[in-house]
Amino acid sequence: MSLSPRMAVFTLAATLAYLALAAAGEGGLAAFLAHGALIALALVTLALGAAAQFTKGNLSAGVREDRANRWVIVVFAAIGLALGYLPALCDRAGFLVVGGEALRWTGVALYAAGGALRLAPVFALGGRFSGLVAIQAGHRLVTDGLYRFVRNPSYLGLLISSLGWALAFRSLVGVALTALLAPPLIARIRAEEALLAATFGDEYAAYRARSWRLVPGLY
16 A cells, blocks of 8 residues: 555655755754754654655545635645744744743654644545545545544644644744634535535434544534
8 A cells, every 4th residue: 555656756755845944944954953853853754754655645536526625725735835934934033932942842742643643544544535525436434443533533633733843843923824724624624524425415414423523522
């Protein structure tokens, strides 16, 4: 089980580019590597990128897609690029930063935990995991494992890892950018829920009734 060659190259390039953005924001590779927590952040990023190579995540439109939701991808990309660069830049400039090394390491821990939570559903869904809001051939509901408690564990992982990344740079700007992920994320969740409800009917309605949308016990 692994990514297609095209997706593998894209994932590798995106991982390295993201680290390059952060290093540039910090003022160069030497400045970035001057912080032990940021070295750990880079190692976690590389490990997550390597693990992603063994998934079957894709951008397939499958047999049915909600094309109207594609705008979310553009917004995610814009916020993601800003998250890659601005927290590091603010860290270097001392602009809207809080805490010290302990906060950096807390951020690294959150980033690692969120990244693992982001990837676990990709492994669980295999080829049914698409970056688009789409139903794949042979699609079926997965309601066990992480999905037993929350319907969108990968999105929860995205929020946690983004917050962790921001805190690794002690950046309030990064925290604000993480908060900006919420509106398009909720729009995407609602689009997915509508498509799943139309496809699986009562089965999905029953699953929704016994699970949480994003945060167990809260939402």
